[in-house]
Amino acid sequence: MTDYANLFRLDGKHAVVVGAGSGIGRESALALAAQGARVTAADRALPAATETAALGTNLTAYQLDVLDEQAVTKAASELADVDILVFTAATNVRKRILDYTGEEFDRVVALNLRASFDLIRAFGGPMAERGRGSIIGFSSIRATTVEPGQSVYAATKAGLVQLLKTAAAELGPSGVxxxxxxxxxxxxxxxxxxxxxxxxxxxxxxxxxxxxWATPDELAGAVVYLASNASTFVTGSVLHVDGGWTAVDGRFDPPN
Structure with missing residues (x-):
């Protein structure tokens, strides 16, 4: 019989949260720790990660630059027995396509898509070998709905969704x-x-x-859900936490 009273508990689990130094990453790390997980709060800025770790229990700071592929590989090796991987790091250059530079394009793609690819490969392999794991990546409403100035960011977030769906298909038979x-x-x-x-x-x-608008802590519940036994049959999905943004068509409120 399912233990519904502890459905969201994460006792005995090791979670790595990349981008835990601020914002959604910080709140995700704190929420996972509050549910009993041992959390590695990883961030490029070690002082920010250390600040996050000091806000709760069962949190350890770890410096990680996800733009360094070798550093990502090393982290996956050093941080053994990872059950949960959450990554939130992203950047955006808000410019119209005709004003974009090649350097700006490469910079947004490198962090939003290539780094995600490296994280999935580095941590997904050991998870598959152990036969368990949950990987949670942060996309955006911009993966499906856009506006002027969001071209490259939206493209990376749409690409991330397809990357995660493919990882779900490939790693699912191994329990990830x-x-x-x-x-x-x-x-x-x-x-x-x-x-x-x-x-x-x-x-x-x-x-x-x-x-x-949402506050970062309002995303933490979704992270806990996807990390926990409450979602054991959920994979390859996109969970929108957008206040109904993608459900509403247009801004005009017609008269009665």
Missing amino acids: RVNAIAPGVVETPLTAQIKANPDWYDAYAQKSALHR
Whole structure:
């Protein structure tokens, strides 16, 4: 009989959260630890990861630059017996296509897509060998709905969804689940440019069904769900946590 009282507990599990130094990554690390997991809070900035680790119990800081493929491989080797991998690191250059440079394109693709590819390979292999694991990558509503200035970011997030779905198909027979979370607009350092413009900020708030932005902690529940036994038959999925953004077509409220 299923132990529903402990359905979301993660006792005895080792979780690695990449991008845990701030924002959604930090809240995800804290939430997983609160459910009993032993969490490695990984970030390029070790002081930020250390700050996250100090906010809870069962958290250890780890410095990791995911743009360094060898560092990712080394991390997967050093951080043994990883049951849960969460990665949130991303960047965006908001420019129209005709204004984009090749260097900017490469920079966004390198972090948002190539680094994700390297993480899945490095950590997914050992998970498959042990016959268990949950990989959770952060996509975006921009994987399915776009606006001017979001071309390369949207392309990488759509590509990430397909990469994760393929990993789910390939690793599923070995007991590894792979899923994506697609946030809407969240108040993080990545969206600081928008938040600084009141009209832009309000337009985004009004687009969702809830008429507001999310805070990073509102994504943590989805992470715990996909990491836990509450989702043992969920793989290859995209979980939208977007306040209804992708469910609402248009902004005009017709008269009665």
